[in-house]
Amino acid sequence: MKFGQQLRTSLIRDYYYYYISYDDLKNSLKTPYVTEPTPSDPHPQRRAWTEDDEQRFVTELEGELDKVFTFQRVKSGEIVRRIKSSEKEVNEVLARQQRIIEGGARDGEEAPSEEDFMLLEEDLSDVIADVHDLAKFTQLNYTGFQKIIKKHDKMTSWHLKPVFAARLKAKPFFKDNYDAFVVKLSKLYDLVRTRGNPIRGDSAAGGGQQNFVRQTTKYWVHQDNITELKLIILKHLPVLVFNPSKEFDVKDSAISSIYYDNTDTWELYTGRLKKTEGAEAIRLRWYGGMDSETIFVERKTHREDWTGEKSVKARFALKEKNVNAFLAGKMTVESVFEKMRKDGKKSEKEIADLEQLAREIQYRVITRKLKPVTRSFYNRTAFQLPGDARVRISLDTELTMVREDNLDGRQRAGKNWRRMDIGIDYPFPQLPPEDVERFPYAVLEVKLQTQAGQEPPEWVRELTSSHLVEAVPKFSKFIHGTAICQPNRINLLPFWMPQMDVDIRKPVSHRFGISRPVNSAGYSTGDEQLDDDSDDDSVRGEGEENGDVDSEDARRLREYRQGRDPYEYRNGGVNALDVEERIAAQPLNSEDYPLYDSDEEDEEDALLAAKKAGGPKYWILLSKQKLERAGDLGLKLLSKIAPLPKPTPIPSNGATVGGLVAGNEVQAKRFKAPPGKRIHVPVRVEPKVYFAAERTFLSWLQFAIILGSIAATLLNFGDTVSLASAWGFTVIAAIALLYSAGLYLWRVDKIRKRRATGSYHDKYGPTALCVGLFAAVAVSFGLRIREDGWFER
Incomplete structure (x- = not known):
């Protein structure tokens, strides 16, 4: 959709006169025609863009910027006043309720009624809708200014973008952070929703939670939908504030993590990407700015479902000044927990478990030569009832991945456990482009702890199936950041990489979102x-x-x-x-259509490598590829010529959009990795998969033995017909045996490598076996009948 159309479909009625006049500005970029349009030349050449035209356009643009900036300032101030007014009203109602409960009510004072709380809830819902509308207004206008500047530079060849960027900074209507609004409204709405009795509990993010297991699903959220998503969630779950007595500060939501790996083998990256049993991720995390003294040393361990265990994250706290000594093995594990043992706040068993964890991590870092490779930074807004972990939702915004290694001849972290030239100053303008990856989306994590057979809340299901989110199972900040920041060293890419090129925005869901x-x-x-x-x-x-x-x-x-x-x-x-959903909903041309061409990429990579090396290997691989393609082409021609019934094409109903329909054909995009790299498609492998492949091989083997027994029996008859029949059954038995052995070895190899090769089922073997067996039996009967002279009777 073009932006002008998007602007028209997204207008808010009350703000109608304060939007950027995008169409007027676009028309201002058109100079008069040199000659009048004629039927033969309806679009003649326009007059060249002059300095007077530039001044006129800049004046109009300044006027639009001033209009938008002024309205945004006024509306933001109005929301602040409304929040303060609502806070005052809520406090008055709750104070009156508390006086009634304590028996200190004033003369004629009555307890707050249900209607009073309903009115307060409506007022807060209206304020929430105002915040939502203002955020949408700001985002839409900022996009409008960016679009019109880009169009100006393209149409006129005058470069206005760098000059106007300074004017935008002077009137930064788009830089308002709505997190403070969200936190304040969340607190007030929770008080009103619970009628002055909010759920209380431990909100600690670190100290009390050492080992925890959750069912987690991850989603991407477009920048346009972040504020709306926060406002929707806060109406069901309060913002989790770790220190309620402290005024909200933006840096309190900052979370930074340093991921470690071996820069020669990348074993932790590969293990986490392939989800192998026991794959680990080791990271050091801190909350807030670089001045944080408490560092959490964490280890995430992946467990396959068939083991009966759950993937678990375990961690312990360490002082920042001791991190280098601990990782180098110069500081003993006992000295790390010496103060904890003296304080006596934890039992001896808990301390022993933490010591065992610290000992294992320290041993792993030293023996595996793990070094800092990737840092992830983001601002997290968490939604959860204090002390109740059944539903926890976190939204990570401004996600950034930064290189921490000392490769390529640069000392980024040096001998320290992290680099010190950056903090939490997003977007980290001091970093070179090759050292930083600013992720374009926010990441939503929905963490549920439900009993067996229990469904998650209805509102959670509606949220995760709405237009606001895009499901990306098993997304990992560590994997994504490492793959992007190490393009010359990482050749195995995560499966969500092709999804980065797809616009994840969707049409608005019916009756879902912020409503007044x-x-x-x-x-x-x-x-x-x-x-x-x-x-x-x-x-x-x-x-x-x-x-x-x-x-x-x-x-x-x-x-x-x-x-x-x-x-x-x-x-x-x-x-x-x-x-992706539209592609999945349509029948594809081939039943074995691969979404990711991983196998083809391997073959092409091998061919390119052989071409560079030269020699007979290249010509052998090239001849093999040409023969395979010629064979495929021949099979396609035979299938078209064969007198078989053809399916009747179903006319398109027009429901597919985005350029996916061409006539009656569904145009599905094939995702292809860059040369030398391969997309890793996650394949779940359990022991029963190996057993199934083995049972299939044994079934073939059993059939081959039966055929061999038949052949041996026929040999005992001694005549010519029996000998010919025995030879036929023996050949078929030997072919079945060799074919099944080769197929079994191929399957086991692919399963062991966790390769999704399109199809593991055998399309041709059973058919060929049946045809061969039928031919052998038919020939045997024919020879026997001929020898006995049945045709002569």
Whole structure:
């Protein structure tokens, strides 16, 4: 969708006059025609862009920037005042409730009613909707300025982008951080929702939680949807504040982790990517700025489901000043926990477990020569009931991966356990491009602890299936950062890499998102009161129904927004599918169509390597490839010529968008890794997979033995026909034996390497065996009948 169309479909009615006039600015970039348009030349050449045109355009652009900036400042101040007013009202109601409970009520004072709390909840919901609308307004206008500047530079060849960047910094309407609003509203909404009795418990993020197991699913969130997602979650779960007595500070949400690995073998990266049994990740994590004194040493261990164990994360705390000595083995494990043992706050068994963990990590770092390789930084907003870990949702924004190694002749961390030239100053402008990867999305983690057979809350299911998130199972910051920052050393890429090139934004889900109370005056374009897909008068704006002066604005807004995406609200507003879902929902041309060409990439890589080396190996591989392609082409031609029934093509219903339909063909994108690299497709391997392959081989072996026994029996008859039949059955038995042995070895090799090779089933072997057995029996019967002279009778 073009931005002008996106702007029209995303307008908020109450903010209608304060958006960037994108269409007017775009028209200002068009100079008059040199000659009048004619039927033969409807688009003649335009006059060249002059300095006067530039000054005129810049003046208009400055006016639009000033309009947007002023409105954003005013609206932000209004939200702050409304939050303070709501806070005052909530505190007054709760104080009155507390006086009634304690028996110190004033004369004529009554306890707060359910209606009082409902009114407070509606007021807060309205404020939440205001924050949502302002965030959308800011994001949309910032995108508009970026788009129009890009269009200006392209159409006029005058470079305005660097100059206007300074003017944007002078009026940074887009730099407002809404996290403070979210935290404050979360606290107030939780007080009102629980009627003044919020759930209390331990909110500690580190100290009390040493070993914990959760069912975790991960999602990507587009930057446009971050604030809306936070506001939706806070209406169900409060923001988890680790220190409620302290005023909210942005740096309190910062989390940094240093991941370790062997820079020669990359064994920890490979193990975590392939999800091998017992694969470990070792990292050092701290919360807040670089001045944090407490460092958590963590080890994550992957366990396969068939083992009956769960993947677990274990950690212990270490003082920052002792980290280098501990990792080098100069500091003993006993001295690390000496103070903990003296304090007596933990039992001897807990301390012994921590000592065992520290001893194993220290041994692993020293013996495996593990060094710091990748740092991940992000700001985390966690949502959870204090002391209740059944549902925990965290949203990591401003995710950044940074190189920490000393490779390529640069001393980044030196002999220290982390580099010291950066802190939490996102976006880390001092770093060279090759040292940093700024992840374009936020990462949502939904962590559930539910009993067997228990379903997660309904709102969680709605959230994770909405347009706001894109599921990316098993996404890892360590794996992604290492693969991106080490392009010359990492050749095995995670399976989500091709997904980075797909726009994860989706059409708005029907009746899901931030909504205002029914009696509220304002609403956004997503509300039901203004449905622009209806042409009749039965669907009107709120102002139209009441017959007030807002009906004219609603009419003009509807007329302005006629260019919406025809697929956005198809089928009554049901959420349309994203790119991968649309591809998966359509039948593909081949039943063995590979989504990732991992095997082909291996063959092409081997061919390229042989071509560089030269010699007969290259010509052998090239001839093999040509013969395989010629054989495939011959099979396709035979399948087209063969007189077999062909499926009738089903006409497209137009439900597929994004350029995926060409006639009646579904155009599916094949993801291909760069030369020399391979996409790792996760394959789950359990012991029963090996047993299944072995049972299949034994079945073939049993069949071959039966055929061999038949052949041996026929030899005992001694005549010519029996000898010929015995030879036929013996040949078939030997072929079946060799074929099954080769197939078994191939399958075991692929299973051991965890390769998803499209299909493990045998399409040709059973058919060929049946045909050969039928031919042998038919020939045997024919010879016997001929010898006995049955045809002569």
